[in-house]
Amino acid sequence: MRWLLTGLVALVAGFGGAALWSASGLGGADSTRDYLLAHPEVLSEAMAVLQERDQLARMAPLRTQVERPFPGAVLGNPEGSVTLVEFSDYACGFCRQSVADVEALIAANSDLRVVVREYPILSAESVDAARMALAAAQQGKYAAFHGAMFRLGPPSPESIEAAAREAGVDLARARQAIAAGTFDAQLQANADLGAQLGIGGTPAFIAGDRTLNGAVGQQAIGDAIEQARQS
Numbered sequence: 001m002r003w004l005l006t007g008l009v010a011l012v013a014g015f016g017g018a019a020l021w022s023a024s025g026l027g028g029a030d031s032t033r034d035y036l037l038a039h040p041e042v043l044s045e046a047m048a049v050l051q052e053r054d055q056l057a058r059m060a061p062l063r064t065q066v067e068r069p070f071p072g073a074v075l076g077n078p079e080g081s082v083t084l085v086e087f088s089d090y091a092c093g094f095c096r097q098s099v100a101d102v103e104a105l106i107a108a109n110s111d112l113r114v115v116v117r118e119y120p121i122l123s124a125e126s127v128d129a130a131r132m133a134l135a136a137a138q139q140g141k142y143a144a145f146h147g148a149m150f151r152l153g154p155p156s157p158e159s160i161e162a163a164a165r166e167a168g169v170d171l172a173r174a175r176q177a178i179a180a181g182t183f184d185a186q187l188q189a190n191a192d193l194g195a196q197l198g199i200g201g202t203p204a205f206i207a208g209d210r211t212l213n214g215a216v217g218q219q220a221i222g223d224a225i226e227q228a229r230q231s
Helices: 001-024 027-036 041-067 093-108 124-137 140-150 157-167 171-179 182-198 218-230
Strands: 074-076 082-088 112-118 203-206 211-215
Touching: 027 041, 027 093, 041 082, 041 112, 041 182, 074 082, 074 140, 082 093, 093 112, 093 140, 093 203, 093 218, 112 124, 112 182, 112 218, 124 140, 124 157, 124 171, 124 182, 140 182, 203 218, 211 218
Parallel strands: 082 112
Antiparallel strands: 074 112, 082 203, 203 211
């Protein structure tokens, strides 16, 4: 534990060291320990900053790749000047919960492009739904399938077919492409990006330098979009 404590103290010193050192006299080990015991919230704050810095370092070299969509797998304005990326799984209840938030943000921001990365990590049916979603994107039916799939889910052979039919997908063409493995490379690329970015669950949203994990709500996502727009 001493190495962790030392690292956290160093991190705390980086963003709030003046307060800590002034409170702990000369900054000896005992006084630092006493300060941290009296103010344990500093540790969680330090860990949050550490996580944010780590995500920023991971994101910087990958941003262009992350923001480049599979052709057609875009919601909102395909030519929008500000991009929100969502890692999503059709079997994820929190993703379903976030659909209304994303739709509201699209309605409120005419310059918003939402790049959806199919990230099927919860079930085999998630993978089947993700493949059909990319088949729908290939046919220019992505937004319709995406909305229908979340409304009709959780994913099953029946709900996937129903969503595809509702979206107007040519099922014969879609099934042929899926059987040929047309979309497997894209799903693997999404999985690799998620691993590199440290994304362990869905939904995960990326706007500019910020990564938001979970169903964080319209306000938090909107704030990240606005920050990305101004950067």
